[in-house]
Amino acid sequence: MGNPSIAVLVPCYNEELTVGKVIDDFHRVLPEADIWVYDNNSSDRTGEIARAHGAHVRFEPRQGKGNVVRQMIRDIDADYYLMVDGDDTYPAEEAPKLLQPLFDDVADHVVGDRLSNGTYGEENKRAFHGFGNDLVRWLIKVLYGFEFNDVMTGYRAFNRVFAKTLPVLSPGFEIETELSIHAVDKRWRISQVPIDYRDRPEGSESKLNTFSDGAKVLRMIFSLLKDYKPLSFFCILALVAIVIGLILGIPVVGEFMATGLVPRIPTAILAVAFCGLGCLFFTCGLILDTIVKGARRQWEIDVVRAYEDGK
Structure with a gap:
């Protein structure tokens, strides 16, 4: 395929401190890609800053990352999609490594693995996040028969057919778990690529609630088990x-x-x-x-x- 189109999907909620740098980094690393920022009811200047840095900006009124990703997939046509958070925790320099298995046609869904090289454990200081990731990984291995190195990562890539046949059901942060289980259940080709991870810069706060969002993820695992198996x-x-x-x-x-x-x-x-x-x-x-x-x-x-x- 000559000159394939690449869409960088950046769901954002109150990321004015980091979104500009994220866009600039991806423009530098992937100059051929279109960068799409969906502003999910931000109360700060996220959308304004993203537009000033050259991203395509749209507004999504339904709160929750899953709702944003669902609308992105419906709206945007591309040969390849790269999904990344707007909090500057995932280096843009890792993007070619995630896209390469898609270019080589050896994978349909690529997972950016933060855990294998130890950078997530060194950088992430939030209590119970590592335990929660390990618990979800273990449940998916037991219930679905596939061992992910990192389930909760927000750095992923997938091709057009995977995107356009993906039924997004989750409204919030369960989206990563849903993507992983869908890829396993439908027997898509999955590639896991180790990536570096860095913690949020000072002043930037995570929107993930360890316990309430963790409970939603566990509920999603068993709900999809009921639907898929x-x-x-x-x-x-x-x-x-x-x-x-x-x-x-x-x-x-x-x-x-x-x-x-x-x-x-x-x-x-x-x-x-x-x-x-x-x-x-x-x-x-x-x-x-x-x-x-x-x-x-x-x-x-x-x-x-x-x-x-x-x-």
Whole structure:
């Protein structure tokens, strides 16, 4: 492909201290790229400064990073997309490394890995962020079978077909987790590129709330498990229900075997109910799994059409 178009996506909320430098750095490193800044209800001069530094600036009224990314993908057409935060924590000099696997056609989604080379641990001083990232990585490995080196990174690159077939559901900071799980579930080619990371400059504050946003991320993981792998999700619920039923029912069965009597009828009824609920969960999982497989077949057809439209 000659002269591919590159769009640098910069979601911003109150980043007047750093957005100008971020734009200048990407203009210098990727002079051929279009830089798009979406101002997400900033109360400072973020949009004004971004426009003065030569970026395309648009306004997104729905609060939350996920809402911004969703609208960016809808609005902007490019061959390749590079998503980066506007807080100047991700060096623009790393951008060619993220784009190269896309240029070489060996990846559809590239993840900027801050953790492997240790720079995130050295620079980031916010408590529990490292623990939260490790927890999310572990859950995705257990539930989805893929090991990410860094899930919560905001520095990513992807091609046009990945972008245009991406159903963004999350409204906020869960977007990184959703991108990662979508890439794994739909079997996109994933490349993980180690990058340097630097902490925010003095005076710039993170908008991420460790506990409330962390809870949203965990909820997103299990919500997508229900949507993408309903059989696994409902088998877990079925197992829990049946185990409870057995815990309640085994003593009752033991008493009946010993005495021929069932003195605890309410407990016996409750045990049967939990076992029946487990069977119901399992049946729901089988039905929904069939539906999801049908939707996946249709999605694969849509991806082929998206490739053809891009030629």
